Amino acid sequence: MHTGYIGTKEARALLTVVLSASISLTLPQDLVFQAGAAGWLSMMISLAGGLVAWRLIARIAKMAPGRSVVQMAGMWWGAPGRYAVGIILGIYFLLITGLVLRAFVEMVIGTILPRTPADVVMFLFMVVTLYIAYFGLETLSRLSQLVGWTLLVGFLLLLLMDVGWMDVNYLYPLLGPGWAQIVKIGVLKSSYFSELLLLGLMIPGMRVVEDVGRVAWNAVLVSGVLMVLMVLGYTLAFPPPAGADNPFPFYQMARLVYLGRFVQRLETVFGFLWVMTAAIYMAAGLWGATQSLAQAWDLPVYRPLVFPVAVLVFGIASLPADYPQTTSLTNVYLRSWGWVMLLGMPAALWLGAVLNRRRRKEG
Amino acid sequence: MMRWIAAGLCIGVLLTVTGCWDRTELEEEAFVPSLAIDAGPASGVFIYTFRIAVPRELTGSSSGGNQGGGSGGDTQKGSKAISVMARSLGEAINLTNSTVERRLNFVQCQYVLFGEELARQGVSLHLQDLLRFRQFRRTMFIAVVKGRAADSFKENKPVLESSVIRYLEGLQKLRRFTGMVPIVHLHIFARAVQSGSEDAYTSVASINQGVKEQDRRKNPQQQDSNEETGKESESPAEKQRSNESFRDQTVTYEAGKIRRVGGNPEEFPGAAVFRGDRLVDFLNGEEARLMLALRGELPHAFFTVHGPKGRFTLEVQEQGQPRIVRLSDGERPVWEVQPRFEVDVVSAAGAFDTRSHGGLVDMQREAEQWFDRQAERLVEKLQRDRSDTLRFGMHERRRFLTDAAWKSYGWRDRFSQIQVRVHSHFVIRRVGNQLVSSGMR
Numbered sequence: 037m038h039t040g041y042i043g044t045k046e047a048r049a050l051l052t053v054v055l056s057a058s059i060s061l062t063l064p065q066d067l068v069f070q071a072g073a074a075g076w077l078s079m080m081i082s083l084a085g086g087l088v089a090w091r092l093i094a095r096i097a098k099m100a101p102g103r104s105v106v107q108m109a110g111m112w113w114g115a116p117g118r119y120a121v122g123i124i125l126g127i128y129f130l131l132i133t134g135l136v137l138r139a140f141v142e143m144v145i146g147t148i149l150p151r152t153p154a155d156v157v158m159f160l161f162m163v164v165t166l167y168i169a170y171f172g173l174e175t176l177s178r179l180s181q182l183v184g185w186t187l188l189v190g191f192l193l194l195l196l197m198d199v200g201w202m203d204v205n206y207l208y209p210l211l212g213p214g215w216a217q218i219v220k221i222g223v224l225k226s227s228y229f230s231e232l233l234l235l236g237l238m239i240p241g242m243r244v245v246e247d248v249g250r251v252a253w254n255a256v257l258v259s260g261v262l263m264v265l266m267v268l269g270y271t272l273a274f275p276p277p278a279g280a281d282n283p284f285p286f287y288q289m290a291r292l293v294y295l296g297r298f299v300q301r302l303e304t305v306f307g308f309l310w311v312m313t314a315a316i317y318m319a320a321g322l323w324g325a326t327q328s329l330a331q332a333w334d335l336p337v338y339r340p341l342v343f344p345v346a347v348l349v350f351g352i353a354s355l356p357a358d359y360p361q362t363t364s365l366t367n368v369y370l371r372s373w374g375w376v377m378l379l380g381m382p383a384a385l386w387l388g389a390v391l392n393r394r395r396r397k398e399g
Numbered sequence: 400m401m402r403w404i405a406a407g408l409c410i411g412v413l414l415t416v417t418g419c420w421d422r423t424e425l426e427e428e429a430f431v432p433s434l435a436i437d438a439g440p441a442s443g444v445f446i447y448t449f450r451i452a453v454p455r456e457l458t459g460s461s462s463g464g465n466q467g468g469g470s471g472g473d474t475q476k477g478s479k480a481i482s483v484m485a486r487s488l489g490e491a492i493n494l495t496n497s498t499v500e501r502r503l504n505f506v507q508c509q510y511v512l513f514g515e516e517l518a519r520q521g522v523s524l525h526l527q528d529l530l531r532f533r534q535f536r537r538t539m540f541i542a543v544v545k546g547r548a549a550d551s552f553k554e555n556k557p558v559l560e561s562s563v564i565r566y567l568e569g570l571q572k573l574r575r576f577t578g579m580v581p582i583v584h585l586h587i588f589a590r591a592v593q594s595g596s597e598d599a600y601t602s603v604a605s606i607n608q609g610v611k612e613q614d615r616r617k618n619p620q621q622q623d624s625n626e627e628t629g630k631e632s633e634s635p636a637e638k639q640r641s642n643e644s645f646r647d648q649t650v651t652y653e654a655g656k657i658r659r660v661g662g663n664p665e666e667f668p669g670a671a672v673f674r675g676d677r678l679v680d681f682l683n684g685e686e687a688r689l690m691l692a693l694r695g696e697l698p699h700a701f702f703t704v705h706g707p708k709g710r711f712t713l714e715v716q717e718q719g720q721p722r723i724v725r726l727s728d729g730e731r732p733v734w735e736v737q738p739r740f741e742v743d744v745v746s747a748a749g750a751f752d753t754r755s756h757g758g759l760v761d762m763q764r765e766a767e768q769w770f771d772r773q774a775e776r777l778v779e780k781l782q783r784d785r786s787d788t789l790r791f792g793m794h795e796r797r798r799f800l801t802d803a804a805w806k807s808y809g810w811r812d813r814f815s816q817i818q819v820r821v822h823s824h825f826v827i828r829r830v831g832n833q834l835v836s837s838g839m840r
Binding site: 072073146147149150151152153156160163201203205206208209210211212213214274275277278288291292294297300301 | 408416419420421533536537538568571584586587589590593594790793794796797799800801802803804805
């Protein structure tokens, strides 16, 4: 049996869950903070940015079938290229996983477990994350397929249950801060799709490598539509300026569910979705960081690196002094400049492939 | 080996992480179902009153017997109120906890009451406390009490409920029954205060001094015998008090002034309207439901109309949001608000023809004229208060493309300039259990 590989459905589920995870973190608040009531329009532009990245990744995947982005860099630019791409990706996933871990831990403490020490929550999360990441892509993707539908239904149900709080009048003035700002924020916030690069590392583990483009398309579209819907729903229920001041948008949306005296206080149910998404996201991030570094050094296995990388993630998560610093580092840097990685890396690889092909032809 | 490690991990996790870190038991918590905030003796100092639930007194259903929820009038048994002077809510919680043997917990808090004086000074300071502290939920209800908010806990003697929680839940439903008690969630209130394009309102609570006095003077022995027999027999003294209450012959919908005998000394018709975070005016019960109707939020109400042919009462249900039409622009633009109602006739005493469609149309017209007149009066009152609780600003801002353009328009100053006409549409569908009122003199 052909084991150790994942199918198209599993890959799609993993990527969709990972991309959608930001919904349960600070994405809605970030968009409302940056673009006011027009945050959802900016998110649509971000989605377009994500689709451009999909096109680039699908194209480079065809140029070197079955190879990861790190291996492609090695093919085109030799060992230095492999090191550069592997290390850059590794550091990116390391940073983003560490910061998301810290943000998530702070959210859990700020809402559900106010008196539990941060280290304890972080340690428990790391244990789960480490376990999933250690067993690799197959475990990760099957788990994602298992919970993906639950998450999809959960997100939509949350929006549906909060419809009573939504008021369409809050979308006006329609262009909020003006079209220039909407476009600018839309481009910057394409960074929310930067985890698409994970697919670039997953390619060698995919059973049908021709499906890379389809997987990316489906994942970007489903998660992008969910992001737009969530930002829209959030803006209608928590319009600016209130919406921009909310540190835990998803949790607050869940807390707002009030369908009479019997159907209320459902945040624990949605908290379950929240925890599952975060666990998969962080495990995928840890796996991504480990894979990037392992591929950079052309190691045959990545598992020995999982523990040291997890320690690094734990260390990075412990660095920010407080929750505002964590979100500011995430939203101002990673979620504003991640688009350079998202579009820049596939574009560079595509350019490398084209030049390489031309050179070979000339040779 | 891996299986043993996995099994060990599972058992370890099950044993260690199933509870919360600080091992808090329910018996160690003092739940606060409602709290009141009043202005203090000096600036920056406030009186916080916490109503703490006494769990063993909260048992019983609202449907029967002399025990628990069924007996009514004794929520004070099921809860204890403690007032403390402090500079912030956090400080008040800590000070109160220096005398209460359990830790105050607000996760079950359903109501926050603001005293009138405090509300007139502005509530944003307290809103920030409520929105930030994790134990408070945005689904809590808020209200303004005429006079001191703490008195509301002291004088509140519900007719049916003895459980303070059930009582608060019952209050929330009043909005659906009469439209006169426009209960508001903290989330909606805070959103309106912060938005800048609309103004907020809350429901009102007030002590009816007449009923309070009657309650005080009531002979305790008489009260006991009534409870035993389950009858409300009227002694000569009570009869005299009833006559005193009903001496003033006008019907009023104003909180604290409803002509009545018996029941809860506290009453809730009307609304408190805000400009920004400050209370600027009170609406009576009738005005409150007109306000809800113009906002498109009146689920159900009885309207009684007096006309030349007699008087009739209509049971109305609003149909969606009222249409708002801009009839003219300029310095004083003219707007027309068009609410629509589905109507059942509940009573009609007079020369009304409820047997024919034509007769019903006449009745509709009379009701529409009455409604339009009252609603226009309300709009003028709110324009004088410069309080856009009718959310006209939310409608107006649809005409603007950017936040900057909307801000420079200066809606706050323009709100009082617009001329508003109300053009309601009543559709009578059913006429009750009688086709005509003839034969009655």
